[in-house]
Amino acid sequence: MDFFLSADVTTSTKLLEVLYIVIGLVAVYAGVKNLFDKGNPARFGTAVFWVCLGVACSLGRFLPPAAIGVLVFVMCIPAVLQRVKPGSTKAPTTDEMVGNYEKIGSKIFIPALSMGVFALVFGICGLLFPKSFTLSALIGTGLGVLFSIIFLMLKNKQNKPLTFLNDAERFLSITGPLCMLPTLLSILGSVFTTAGVGETIASIVGNFIPEGNLVIAVIIYCIGMMLFTMIMGNAFAAITVLTVGIGAPFILAYGANPVAVGMLALTCGFCGTLCTPMAANFNIIPVAILEMKDKFGVIKNQIIPALFMIVFQIIMMLILM
Amino acid sequence: MQYLNLLGILVVIVGFALKLDSFLIIIVATAVTAVIANIDIVTLLETCGSVFVANRSMLIFIIVMLATGTLERNGLKQAAANLISKIKGATPGALIGAYGVIRAIFGAFNVGIGGIAGFVRPVLIPMTEGAIESKGDEVNEEHLEQVKGMASGIENISWFFCQVLVVGGSGALLVQSTLKGLGYEVALIDLALVEIPVAIVAVGFACAYYFLKDKKLIKKYYNKGGK
Numbered sequence: 001m002d003f004f005l006s007a008d009v010t011t012s013t014k015l016l017e018v019l020y021i022v023i024g025l026v027a028v029y030a031g032v033k034n035l036f037d038k039g040n041p042a043r044f045g046t047a048v049f050w051v052c053l054g055v056a057c058s059l060g061r062f063l064p065p066a067a068i069g070v071l072v073f074v075m076c077i078p079a080v081l082q083r084v085k086p087g088s089t090k091a092p093t094t095d096e097m098v099g100n101y102e103k104i105g106s107k108i109f110i111p112a113l114s115m116g117v118f119a120l121v122f123g124i125c126g127l128l129f130p131k132s133f134t135l136s137a138l139i140g141t142g143l144g145v146l147f148s149i150i151f152l153m154l155k156n157k158q159n160k161p162l163t164f165l166n167d168a169e170r171f172l173s174i175t176g177p178l179c180m181l182p183t184l185l186s187i188l189g190s191v192f193t194t195a196g197v198g199e200t201i202a203s204i205v206g207n208f209i210p211e212g213n214l215v216i217a218v219i220i221y222c223i224g225m226m227l228f229t230m231i232m233g234n235a236f237a238a239i240t241v242l243t244v245g246i247g248a249p250f251i252l253a254y255g256a257n258p259v260a261v262g263m264l265a266l267t268c269g270f271c272g273t274l275c276t277p278m279a280a281n282f283n284i285i286p287v288a289i290l291e292m293k294d295k296f297g298v299i300k301n302q303i304i305p306a307l308f309m310i311v312f313q314i315i316m317m318l319i320l321m
Numbered sequence: 322m323q324y325l326n327l328l329g330i331l332v333v334i335v336g337f338a339l340k341l342d343s344f345l346i347i348i349v350a351t352a353v354t355a356v357i358a359n360i361d362i363v364t365l366l367e368t369c370g371s372v373f374v375a376n377r378s379m380l381i382f383i384i385v386m387l388a389t390g391t392l393e394r395n396g397l398k399q400a401a402a403n404l405i406s407k408i409k410g411a412t413p414g415a416l417i418g419a420y421g422v423i424r425a426i427f428g429a430f431n432v433g434i435g436g437i438a439g440f441v442r443p444v445l446i447p448m449t450e451g452a453i454e455s456k457g458d459e460v461n462e463e464h465l466e467q468v469k470g471m472a473s474g475i476e477n478i479s480w481f482f483c484q485v486l487v488v489g490g491s492g493a494l495l496v497q498s499t500l501k502g503l504g505y506e507v508a509l510i511d512l513a514l515v516e517i518p519v520a521i522v523a524v525g526f527a528c529a530y531y532f533l534k535d536k537k538l539i540k541k542y543y544n545k546g547g548k
Contacts, residue, residue, distance in 0.1 A: 023383045053380075060374035069366030072373050079344040092394040101396025108400045112392050115385055116430025116487060123488040123510035137488040137509050138381055141431070148388040156395055167390025172383065177344065182379045182491050184347045186498045187372045188329070191351050193502050194368070195326045195358030203323070232337035236492070240499055241330055248503045258505040262496045263485070263512045267519050270481040274474075278337065286437045286473040290446065292466055298477075301470040305478055305527045312522055320515065 003061065012134045017061060019142045024058025027051070030169040037087035045083025049075050049177055072187070079177035086173035090166065104155050111148035118144030182236055189240035201245025209250055215318060217250040218261075222314045225265050226272035226306075233278025235269025251321065260320035264313050271313075274306040275299060329354035379494050385431055392432065393439075401427075401434045402444045413449035413468045414535025418528035420445050421475035425524045428483035431490065436480075441472050453543075461542040471531040482523035485516040 004014055031050030034040050052075035056068050078084050101108070122140030125133040152159045172179070192198065209217050224246060228238035243262060251261050273279045276299070283298045294300070329350040336346030355365045405419045420441075427434050434440055449468050453460050485492050493512040500507050 019384065020377050020380075023377075023380050026383050026387065027380075056373060057377055057380055060377055063370075065367040065370030065374065066363060068370030068373055069368070070370075072369045073366070076344050076348055080342055080348065082342070097394060097396050098399055099396075100394065101399035104395055106400050106403070108392065108395055108397050111388065112397055112427065112432045113430045115388060115432070119431070119488040123508075123513070127508070127510050138378055141381055141489060142384055145384050145388045148392070152388075152391055152395055159391055159395070163394070164387050164391050167394060168383070168386040171386040171390045179380075179382065181343055181347075182495050183373060183376050184344065186376045186379075186495065186502075187369050188333075188347050188351050188354075189499055190368060190372045190502055191354050191358075191360070191365070192329060194360060195329070195354045197326050197329065197354065198503075200323060200326055201330075228334075231334055234337060234343075236495055237333055237337065239495065241333070243496075243499050244503065252503070252505060258500050259507050259511045260515050262500050262505075262507065263493065263515050264519070266492050266496050267482060267485060267516060273481065274477060278340075280340075282477050283473075286441075286469075286476070289437050289442055290469040290473065292469050294466065294470075297466060297470040298473040301467070301474040301531075302477065305474070305523065305530060308526055309482075309519070309523050313519060316518065 010134055012136055012139065015139050015142075016136065019139065020060060021058045022142075024054040024056075026165070026168055027054030027057060027172070029165055030054075030172050033166075033169055034087045034173070039088025040085055042078070042083040042085040043087070045078030045081065046085055046087065046173075049078045049084045050172070053180065075177075075180070076184075079180070084177045086170075086176070089170040089173060091170065100156055100158075107155065111151040114147045114151070115141055115144035118147065181234075185236050185240050189244065192241070193244055197241075198244035198248060201241070202249040205246055205250070212254060214251060214254060214256065214321070217246070218317050218321070219314055221246045221251060221261075221265060222268040222310065222317065225268040226275075226310055229269040229272030230276040230278065233273070233276055233280070235266060235273055238269050238272070239266050256321035260317055264317045264320075268310055268313050271306040271310040274302040326354065326357050328357060376494070376498050378489065379491055379498075381489060381494075382491060389432060393435070397432075398435050398440060398444065401440070402448075405445075406448065411452050412532075412535060412539060413452055413464075414471070414532040414539075416445065416449050416452060417468070417471050417475050417531050417535070420472070421479045421524055421528050421531075424476065424479040425483040425520065428480050429486035429520065431484070431487045433480075437473060437476055441476055445472055456543075458543045464538050464542045467538055468535070471535065475527055475531060478527045479524055482516070482520045486513050486520050488513045 003009060027050045031047040031054060035043055035047035037043060040046055052071045056071040060068060118140040119137045122135055123137035149164055209220060224242050225238055228242060229235045232238060247261055247265060252258055277284055286298050287295055332350040332353055333346060401423055404423060408415060408419050450460050484490050489509050493509055496512060497507055
């Protein structure tokens with residue numbers, strides 16, 4: 001409680017902490033609901049995963065780091081053992097969706113866009129008034145969600161608080177443990193940095209990049225992102241490794257703009273995602289869902305846009321840095 | 322043996338390439354790297370904990386889910402389909418482009434409208450078939466196969482390059498935390514702004530490419546002029 005009453009902590013930090021507590025509670029709800037759900041084939045593992053995630057998120061600021069570390073480790077166990085599964089959820093029927101659409105109509109776009117609009121407005125305000133406006137874009141997202149919920153409850157009396165919680169649980173269960181992947185990759189990245197992995201890659205790649213030649217460094221970094229992503233099927237894993245190993249020592253160290261270099265590298269990785277069967281959920285699963293004959297039918301339609309975009313982004317990075 | 326600390330990267334590459342469980346790969350890579358670098362177990366747990374807490378912003382999507390599921394329940398998909406159907410005299414390529422633009426706009430505001438299973442298969446593909454039949458043609462199998470491929474392509478391209486416009490989206494958060502670890506502080510709004518030209522060019526190029534490709538395919542398979 002001291003934290004929330006303390007005058008030394010900014011309102012923005014306090015609100016963000018409230019947001020994390022709410023997020024944690026949603027995850028804990030998902031865990032408890034699945035624990036008592038007879039329709040879930042892995043009740044215990046699913047509950048362990050979501051409850052650990054929820055507790056670690058809610059109490060992150062108040063527990064010692066080692067305790068959070070233990071929670072992170074414990075939540076990985078059921079995930080590795082494939083014991084995190086969706087339970088019995090009540091997906092909306094087509095009749096229900098059509099019926100509600102007839103009631104609400106195109107006004108449904110208002111709550112749908114509100115989360116992004118709030119985040120954007122808060123972000124822009126922070127940019128324009130860096131001193132007086134300290135609420136972050138993330139708090140904007142949170143308020144946008146609150147606005148959506150109120151809007152939907154007013155427009156349709158059938159939307160009860162529990163409806164939102166159960167629908168959130170349904171979507172969390174669809175996403176499953178993979179939602180923790182970015183966080184785990186950051187942990188891996190930080191261990192890589194401690195172990196000096198970046199320096200080692202830099203010393204190898206350094207043999208190919210003439211000292212201080214930013215043009216060649218940018219080309220290698222961008223194409224490297226694309227190729228690494230194609231091998232691993234995941235741009236998030238590639239960006240951690242290559243930014244530490246190539247982006248930082250060969251481009252950023254020479255005073256390049258970290259915003260353009262770091263962010264464009266990620267979307268260069270996405271060009272790789274478009275070209276690889278490794279990214280099965282984007283390129284192979286649609287083939288099955290749409291009952292296509294050619295296993296590579298999706299990838300073949302994506303190669304030309306991907307090649308165009310990698311060239312465009314290399315040029316853009318060279319101009320902006 | 323200065324290259325020994327690359328073993329963790331090797332684990333990641335081989336692991337993902339063999340399609341092993343992502344959690345297992347990352348845990349093994351972390352453990353291997355920690356052992357090589359002489360990081361003891363308590364320090365490792367503390368690192369895990371503090372990196373998790375510092376990156377809790379990546380869990381922001383959970384709060385968004387409080388709204389997305391119920392939005393679907395209240396007819397968002399139907400509203401989007403209605404919007405696309407307003408295009409008059411549409412070819413499959415035009416419908417795919419319209420879907421791409423709408424998907425992109427919603428993607429930039431962090432809202433999904435169903436994806437392949439929820440929208441493309443039940444709504445978009447039947448609409449393209451209807452568009453072909455409305456001109457008095459029978460749907461050609463090979464053309465439909467290409468239409469499906471292009472619809473999946475626009476789905477992926479719009480989603481990939483527009484989700485990065487979300488201020489505080491998961492990709493930007495990962496870039497921010499990676500740069501922070503290297504000593505560079507960047508604002509989320511700047512990360513989103515730099516992607517605006519990328520998103521517009523990506524979606525614009527893909528729409529134009531699919532539209533023209535479809536036009537060529539229609540000529541090839543239905544041969545309007547010959548009748």
